[in-house]
Amino acid sequence: MALVVVALGGNALLRRGEPVSAATQRANIRRAAVALAQLMAEGHQLVITHGNGPQVGLLALQGEAAGKAAFPLDVLGAETEGMIGYVLQQELDNAYTGDARFATLLTQVEVDPQDPAFATPSKPVGSVYSEADAKRLAEQRGWSIAPDGNAWRRVVPSPRPIRILEIEVIRLLVAQGVTVICAGGGGIPVAQLADGTFIGVEAVIDKDHASGLLAAELQADAFLMLTDVPAVYTGWGTPAQRALGDVIPQELAALDFAAGSMGPKVQAACDFVNHGGxxxxxxxLEDVSGLLMRHAGTRVVPRHGA
Structure with missing residues (x-):
């Protein structure tokens, strides 16, 4: 049996261009739950994380549309952790036919308030827009915006995670055989004050970096990031694009990947492996069993043949 941390990308739960509706999200989460239940049936213990970018953006827009002051991003992060975790836990329970226990845990993740990411927002949240609409909304609402593929989206600060405050609780649950859903959306971003107390901060932590930290802290056997592409590619979008199979961190470090999408995944994978993972x-998502068995996707390993 392997202990596997599985990070469900926002694009695995809500495909690009789909409406951010309850029905759409549940259908995609049900598809994810069936795939993860198969891993459990194969005898693996899972700790599951997930993205929340589209959902955080939608909740912020709903607050503004209602004429109310929008809740801060840390509160919206907590909301989406509960919302997505509830549906995922329910669908996992429905999909897995064996004897299992599930728990969704609101997870605070500490960040450094002096992190330079606060001065350079980069994390896409919410809906996609045309360039003209994005610029109009940025002027109206004080947003930072950036290209995301062929569209534009709002971007917010994405500081690096330092510490998972509930890690000991997660370890206790894992030791009892519980399938834990935690650190959703990268966790709830918090910072510690000089007096030792914690406060929420306006940010969205990258889910892959937080998940990699979680996998390292749990000494997981494998850390899987599931998204809407089958592998990491060199020369993406060109006639020369090539999928990578087994690769070592040093080889990936020599390549360039998109900062807002594949870049964080590659960095999180390398960090996990380099720190002894x-x-x-x-x-x-549909290749998850093959990915774990090293028959599909891109596998970052300490050395070739390991």
Whole structure:
């Protein structure tokens, strides 16, 4: 049996261009739950994380549309952790036919309030817009915006995670055989004051970096990042694009990847492996079993053949 941390990308739960509706999200989460239940049936213990970018953006827009002051991003992060975790826990319980226990845990993740990311927002949240609409909304609402593929989106600060405050609780649950859903959306971003107390901060932590930290803290055998592409590619979008299979961190470090999408996944995978972790995989949800068995996707390993 392997202990596997599985990070469900926002694009695995809500495909690009789909409406951010309850029905759409549940259908995609049900698809994810069936795939993860298969891993459990194969005898693996899972700790599951998930993205929340589209959902955080939608909740912020709903607050503004209602004429109310929008809740801060840390509160919206907590909301989406509960919302997505509830549906995911329910669908996992429905999909898995064996004897299992599930728990969704609101997870605070500490960041450095002096992190330079606060001065350079980069994390896409919310809906996609045309360039003209994005610029109009940025002027109206004081947003930072940036290109996201062929569209534009709002971007917010994404500081690096330092510490998972509930890590001991997660360890206790894992030791009891509980399938834990935690650190959703990268966790709730908090900072520690000089007097030792914690406060929420206006940010969205990158889910892959937080998940990699979680996998390292749990000494997981594998760390899998599931998204809407089957592998990491060199020369993406060109006639020369090529999928990577087994690769070591040093080889990936010599390549360039998109900062807002594949870049964080590659960095999180390398960090996990470099800090003594097992295998880190990046691939499609439907290939999750093959990814763990190293038959599909991109697998970052300490050395070739390991």
């Amino acid at each position: 097992g295998m880190a995989g990046i691939g499609a």
